[in-house]
Amino acid sequence: MRYEVIVIGAGMVGTSIAWHLQKKNSKVLLLDKKSPGSETSYGNAGLIQREAIHIHPFPRQPIELLKVLPNKNTDIRYRWPAVLRYRQALLGYWRFSAPSSVQKIEKEWQTLIEHCTSEHQKMITAAGVEELIRRDGWVEMHRTDDKFKTAVAAAKNAREQGIEHQVLSLAELKALEPNGNFDGFIGAIHWLNSWQVSNPGELVKAYAKSFRDMHGTIGESSVKKILPDGDGWQVITDNNFFYSDHLVVAAGPWSSELIKPLGYDLPLFPMRGYHQHFEATDQNAINHSLVDVDNGFVMGPMQQGIRITTGAEMALMDAAKDFGQLHAVLGFAKNILPLNDQVENEPWCGSRPCMPDMKPVIGASGKHDNLWFAFGHGHQGFTLGPITGRIVEELIHNQPLTVDVEPFNAQRFSKS
Ligand SMILES: Cc1cc2nc3c(=O)[nH]c(=O)nc-3n(C[C@H](O)[C@H](O)[C@H](O)COP(=O)(O)OP(=O)(O)OC[C@H]3O[C@@H](n4cnc5c(N)ncnc54)[C@H](O)[C@@H]3O)c2cc1C
Numbered sequence: 001m002r003y004e005v006i007v008i009g010a011g012m013v014g015t016s017i018a019w020h021l022q023k024k025n026s027k028v029l030l031l032d033k034k035s036p037g038s039e040t041s042y043g044n045a046g047l048i049q050r051e052a053i054h055i056h057p058f059p060r061q062p063i064e065l066l067k068v069l070p071n072k073n074t075d076i077r078y079r080w081p082a083v084l085r086y087r088q089a090l091l092g093y094w095r096f097s098a099p100s101s102v103q104k105i106e107k108e109w110q111t112l113i114e115h116c117t118s119e120h121q122k123m124i125t126a127a128g129v130e131e132l133i134r135r136d137g138w139v140e141m142h143r144t145d146d147k148f149k150t151a152v153a154a155a156k157n158a159r160e161q162g163i164e165h166q167v168l169s170l171a172e173l174k175a176l177e178p179n180g181n182f183d184g185f186i187g188a189i190h191w192l193n194s195w196q197v198s199n200p201g202e203l204v205k206a207y208a209k210s211f212r213d214m215h216g217t218i219g220e221s222s223v224k225k226i227l228p229d230g231d232g233w234q235v236i237t238d239n240n241f242f243y244s245d246h247l248v249v250a251a252g253p254w255s256s257e258l259i260k261p262l263g264y265d266l267p268l269f270p271m272r273g274y275h276q277h278f279e280a281t282d283q284n285a286i287n288h289s290l291v292d293v294d295n296g297f298v299m300g301p302m303q304q305g306i307r308i309t310t311g312a313e314m315a316l317m318d319a320a321k322d323f324g325q326l327h328a329v330l331g332f333a334k335n336i337l338p339l340n341d342q343v344e345n346e347p348w349c350g351s352r353p354c355m356p357d358m359k360p361v362i363g364a365s366g367k368h369d370n371l372w373f374a375f376g377h378g379h380q381g382f383t384l385g386p387i388t389g390r391i392v393e394e395l396i397h398n399q400p401l402t403v404d405v406e407p408f409n410a411q412r413f414s415k416s
Helices: 012-023 062-068 080-085 087-096 099-113 116-127 145-161 170-176 200-213 252-262 324-336 378-396
Strands: 002-008 028-032 076-078 138-142 165-168 187-191 195-197 217-220 223-229 232-237 241-249 269-278 289-292 297-302 305-309 312-314 348-354 361-364 371-375
Touching: 002 012, 002 232, 012 028, 012 116, 012 200, 012 371, 012 378, 028 200, 028 241, 076 080, 080 087, 087 099, 099 378, 116 200, 116 378, 138 145, 138 170, 145 165, 145 187, 165 170, 170 187, 200 217, 223 241, 223 252, 241 252, 241 378, 252 348, 252 371, 269 324, 289 324, 297 324, 305 324, 348 378, 361 378, 371 378
Parallel strands: 002 028, 002 241, 028 217, 076 312, 138 289, 241 371
Antiparallel strands: 138 187, 165 187, 223 232, 232 241, 269 305, 269 312, 269 348, 289 297, 297 305, 361 371
């Protein structure tokens, strides 16, 4: 079967790309080994982060590095096989985290983030899923005076970019979330124009249904090989093969493995996270996602219960689950809310697709015509899926671009 465009990967990024292309009358096949929104875009914290104008640099101060080394932190952990496997990417991450680079990268990053809520809104309206979205922000809770003061100053500066917040005293935090025990905290920042999704996987599925309602095709099979075929592409899966004029690789943390046989060696690396749901009760009901910044975890009100989401663990994609970080986090979380009955027997884990310069790859592959890349959105791929979808549609249809894609090009690593 021949399509105008095949998109590999039905996470938030690939589904948004397929949606935009189909809306503009392309004949699109969205291919995934699972049903849409079943991997990283299922398990995240569900925040659409308009406030995320800052990237996540590698710690560069010796004191910060020393804190990470014992590998006991709750916000970041590492495993040696992954450190060795991704050492080049990590070195790049360290280099790009120099303050002068960070400034430039953040300006480029912000050109994407500024569109996140408006682009999600178009898809939410088309999919008719207002009930999945809460628009009353999330709460960043602080335990230490210095960090809190710095965060409040940064929040004030963020107003220049239209990002609204309210600084909360401990009493105000308690009034906002009466079920919480906030002993040990000193205050919080309530980010007002970011959104909370009550079931991230369902939002992707709803976007995929909206794509199908526009006569888009969804295929469930695992892509084994992609091959140039004349001016177009052949995609071979475990049970079929397909042809297209254009091919988009949006396979999240799996993307680099798929394109390696075509001669692309992009330094994508995974940063794992875990989640566990606890039954929601009258005693632990919360109105907003609460983030314990000092311990690096999120407590979110989800349809499945209270979802506790961990920070980052550098682990190989296929490494066995290690619940050490999650258990450490639960020690803090259970002090804040009564979390008694866990919903799943085994916690979920998945990997953020990260690039050393903390920016996604969006655009032409560079070496092959009609091959497009869209992956590496790191900590904010759920937020940035829809704007990425819009840009990729504009690129393929040769339309004026909403965002300059030069900073996100796939060739930037071969140049350096
Ligand atoms: C714990 C955690 C919390 C997070 N919290 C947030 C948050 O609050 N807000 C936010 O914006 N981001 C958050 N993120 C990041 C966000 O989840 C990711 O950046 C985003 O989901 C990536 O989307 P994606 O579509 O690129 O990848 P994915 O959702 O992983 O989709 C890739 C798809 O490709 C498919 N695929 C792979 N290989 C093949 C193949 N060979 N054949 C067929 N299909 C294939 C997979 O099955 C998968 O469905 C979080 C991540 C984690 C881990």
